[in-house]
Amino acid sequence: MLRTIAVLYVTGLVALPVASVVQHTFADGLAPVIEVITSEDFLAALRLTAIVAGIAVTINTVFGVGMSLLLVRYRFRGRRFISAVIDLPVSISPIVVGVALILVYGSYGWFGGALEDAGFRVIFAVPGMVLATVLVSLPLVLREIVPTLEEAGIEQEQAAQSLGAGPWQRFWRITLPTIKWALAYGVALSLARSMGEFGAVRVVSGSVAGVSQTLTLYVNDSYQEFGAQAQQQAFAAAFVLMAIAVVLIVVIAALRPKEDRS
Amino acid sequence: MSLVAQVDRATPTARGRGRRPGELTRGAGLGLGIGVLWLSLLVLLPIAAIVSTAFEDGIAGFWEAITDPEALAAIRFTVGAAALVTLVNAVIGTLIAWVLVRDQFPGKRILEVIIDIPFALPTIVAGLVLITLYGPGGPFGINLVGTQAGVVLALLFVTLPFVVRSVQPVLIDADREVEQAAASLGASGFVIFRRVILPTITPAVVSGAALSFARALGEFGSVILISANLIGKTQVSSSYILKMIESQEPVAAAAVATLLLGVAVVVLVMLDVIQRRTARRG
Amino acid sequence: MKFTFTRRSSRLAAVLAAASLLAVTGCSSSDDPGTGSTQTAGSSEAPASEAPVEETSIDLVGFAVIQAAYDDLAAGFAQTDAGAGVTVKGSFGASGAQSRAVIAGQDADLVALSLTPDVDNIVKEGLIPEDWNTDPQKGIVSDSVVVIAVRKGNPKNIQGWDDIVKDGVGIVTADPGTSGSAKWNLLGAYTHGLGDNNDKAAAEAYLQQFIDHVVSWNDSGRTATDAFVKGTGDVLISYENEAIAARAADVELDYVVPDSTFLIENPAATTTDAAQQAKDFLTFVRSDEGQQILVAHGFRSPFGVEPTADVVGANDPSDPFPAPARIWTVEDLGGWSVVNDELFGKEDGLVTQLRG
Numbered sequence: 001m002l003r004t005i006a007v008l009y010v011t012g013l014v015a016l017p018v019a020s021v022v023q024h025t026f027a028d029g030l031a032p033v034i035e036v037i038t039s040e041d042f043l044a045a046l047r048l049t050a051i052v053a054g055i056a057v058t059i060n061t062v063f064g065v066g067m068s069l070l071l072v073r074y075r076f077r078g079r080r081f082i083s084a085v086i087d088l089p090v091s092i093s094p095i096v097v098g099v100a101l102i103l104v105y106g107s108y109g110w111f112g113g114a115l116e117d118a119g120f121r122v123i124f125a126v127p128g129m130v131l132a133t134v135l136v137s138l139p140l141v142l143r144e145i146v147p148t149l150e151e152a153g154i155e156q157e158q159a160a161q162s163l164g165a166g167p168w169q170r171f172w173r174i175t176l177p178t179i180k181w182a183l184a185y186g187v188a189l190s191l192a193r194s195m196g197e198f199g200a201v202r203v204v205s206g207s208v209a210g211v212s213q214t215l216t217l218y219v220n221d222s223y224q225e226f227g228a229q230a231q232q233q234a235f236a237a238a239f240v241l242m243a244i245a246v247v248l249i250v251v252i253a254a255l256r257p258k259e260d261r262s
Numbered sequence: 263m264s265l266v267a268q269v270d271r272a273t274p275t276a277r278g279r280g281r282r283p284g285e286l287t288r289g290a291g292l293g294l295g296i297g298v299l300w301l302s303l304l305v306l307l308p309i310a311a312i313v314s315t316a317f318e319d320g321i322a323g324f325w326e327a328i329t330d331p332e333a334l335a336a337i338r339f340t341v342g343a344a345a346l347v348t349l350v351n352a353v354i355g356t357l358i359a360w361v362l363v364r365d366q367f368p369g370k371r372i373l374e375v376i377i378d379i380p381f382a383l384p385t386i387v388a389g390l391v392l393i394t395l396y397g398p399g400g401p402f403g404i405n406l407v408g409t410q411a412g413v414v415l416a417l418l419f420v421t422l423p424f425v426v427r428s429v430q431p432v433l434i435d436a437d438r439e440v441e442q443a444a445a446s447l448g449a450s451g452f453v454i455f456r457r458v459i460l461p462t463i464t465p466a467v468v469s470g471a472a473l474s475f476a477r478a479l480g481e482f483g484s485v486i487l488i489s490a491n492l493i494g495k496t497q498v499s500s501s502y503i504l505k506m507i508e509s510q511e512p513v514a515a516a517a518v519a520t521l522l523l524g525v526a527v528v529v530l531v532m533l534d535v536i537q538r539r540t541a542r543r544g
Numbered sequence: 545m546k547f548t549f550t551r552r553s554s555r556l557a558a559v560l561a562a563a564s565l566l567a568v569t570g571c572s573s574s575d576d577p578g579t580g581s582t583q584t585a586g587s588s589e590a591p592a593s594e595a596p597v598e599e600t601s602i603d604l605v606g607f608a609v610i611q612a613a614y615d616d617l618a619a620g621f622a623q624t625d626a627g628a629g630v631t632v633k634g635s636f637g638a639s640g641a642q643s644r645a646v647i648a649g650q651d652a653d654l655v656a657l658s659l660t661p662d663v664d665n666i667v668k669e670g671l672i673p674e675d676w677n678t679d680p681q682k683g684i685v686s687d688s689v690v691v692i693a694v695r696k697g698n699p700k701n702i703q704g705w706d707d708i709v710k711d712g713v714g715i716v717t718a719d720p721g722t723s724g725s726a727k728w729n730l731l732g733a734y735t736h737g738l739g740d741n742n743d744k745a746a747a748e749a750y751l752q753q754f755i756d757h758v759v760s761w762n763d764s765g766r767t768a769t770d771a772f773v774k775g776t777g778d779v780l781i782s783y784e785n786e787a788i789a790a791r792a793a794d795v796e797l798d799y800v801v802p803d804s805t806f807l808i809e810n811p812a813a814t815t816t817d818a819a820q821q822a823k824d825f826l827t828f829v830r831s832d833e834g835q836q837i838l839v840a841h842g843f844r845s846p847f848g849v850e851p852t853a854d855v856v857g858a859n860d861p862s863d864p865f866p867a868p869a870r871i872w873t874v875e876d877l878g879g880w881s882v883v884n885d886e887l888f889g890k891e892d893g894l895v896t897q898l899r900g
Contacts, residue, residue, distance in 0.1 A: 073290075106648050196387070198386040227794070509641075
């Protein structure tokens, strides 16, 4: 009974709609889909998505590893406050994230004017989109690493240190192998979130086709255009994003048991 | 380990096996300084900008902005829909977690993967996905575009994993001997659930529900396509904020944003309190 | 033994953090032109001139419903000598929002917006030259009229403005806060109320009825169409060209040109630091050839260019632009400054009051 309810609920809410998009995408066969995903605008959007997500994930990985080491291994004033601040952005609306960035870094924001005078544009340019993406996926890496680090303790590191290992050596040889699955898991999560961000990026990007239009914006903009071809574009791009999401989920699922084993 | 990463929050006391964490060294202090600077530029300053813009015209201006009929309707609907979605998730999410842990059936692994899809799927694609099936010309002949039910459906979609993924690990760890003992003493299934299982999983249900509430409150991408943005009916707060910022009304946008921020902070604090209480008990 | 981070590792951490900052800052320059192109069709088949064709691009910031027309304009422009090798990169959205985006710093060589005040606001910031509208058309490049779109077959038998404020009729429109289309729509409703007697009380009364019947305010003319097509409401108030474009793309709707309607005038202007190519493109848009492309997309021509072929999607493709009995203009009402104050003032404009 319970099983039936669970299966029916998940099927109706997720599986069927997803299947229907796949069916919709390939309703006219493979050719139109290929035409879309080889079009210049699509490729530009894909490239931009990869660049923005790549930079954002890199930043969050460096930040996540560094900050989790600090949070776990040191005690200092304001530690819990910092921890809370890191969690905040994922709990607020992406639109609020975008608006907040505009108020600080937009032309009429607190810093935007000065930055622009220095020839540096944040909002309506890639840096703003990166900032927005970094924000919405800020804690994902860190929250995966922290429990692993806490679990592992620092005995091994101390042993290595007493044997004369330098800090960099200790990080590569001991810390990194300890956290590698948690890290991989966190990176995969961040990547999924970063590639899929829409609301915050929508606010800070001008969505210029081929320049500042990410894949999610491409889906939205195409969907709003009239005609079968535009709809085909929207569905084909949505399908690509969906395929990436599913691959990432499978990767994440594969990482999970390994992480538990460690 | 849950997909919902925020559930695994830092516990205030280190439970590591190693020695106690140390005082800040000079090097670590420098690293911390850089980290804090980054956080300030990235999170604190923008949030400060929102709050200060919201109160640019004083408390009266803030009050006027959030009591604007259109804003109020959007806030009311958003909070109501988020609450409803959270309630549904608390029940059905627990049920799904239960089935995933205690039941064996073919296709269970597929179900596991499907549950994570809403988390990894871009929200705008989620909106497109739902409108294809439950929009005009859908195979079932139901059109939920422009209805409150449609918005609730979208919110249910994006928040599906939260409760499931926070309850699941607790259920896996739960001690089944206690249940068996209770059963051997003649307790009915319902009594066992209420007296033995429910107390164990309640903190997990609450934290999953709190996260899904926060998410539903701020959701934008998955909602916009299906909501048709009917003012006073299906317009959510996020859409309202976007419209205000695009209409050059930063105070109105920031005021409602501040309200949402406040709720997010309250939810996070609540979560922290619950988790610390459980940690202490455990 | 005390656990310490040595100075060396901290320096590394500092370098890494600095590098991540640099990574953000560094990529401001990475949105260089040359990544992807949009609406040129012709850059490859452009006429081969003696000199090698220089590849350049124009940033176009346009209002929501013009993308298809401007795609074709860009393709047409690329066929000309002046336009060889020029790519037009477009961003499309609600006119007011786009205007503010340009003010807020979005790159633009050419803006094509729904209404003149949206361009004037950019002029005020010094981003568009003051003399942008000194040509005989006052900067206007395309015209249209306000129409009432209805469900296929017109099941509620809507013939004009009075039919859409009857019981049980829900109106879909854009929102005047962000959208130009919305302002035109409300002007259409308002002037219908004014009537031949110029009766302001009657106009206000009608506008109130109209606003009370709106079930969906959308952020742009295009999202309004989308909401209507997806099943919201019974009538959509929009541009004539939008209704024609929708029908040409097989979207299921019909439209009615009411007896009394409003002349929509869409301006375009190049920005202060626009490339010469942007100016050439605007000249092309104004040329007979450019106007012909706009007309084919359902716009009326402020230059009096008549369609040379059937306009697909129009009620009568061979006579696509019927003259309504009464057509109001902004001039009739005293110009934009009066209209903006009286109707669309944020604090006490009539629309703000009536929506209260």
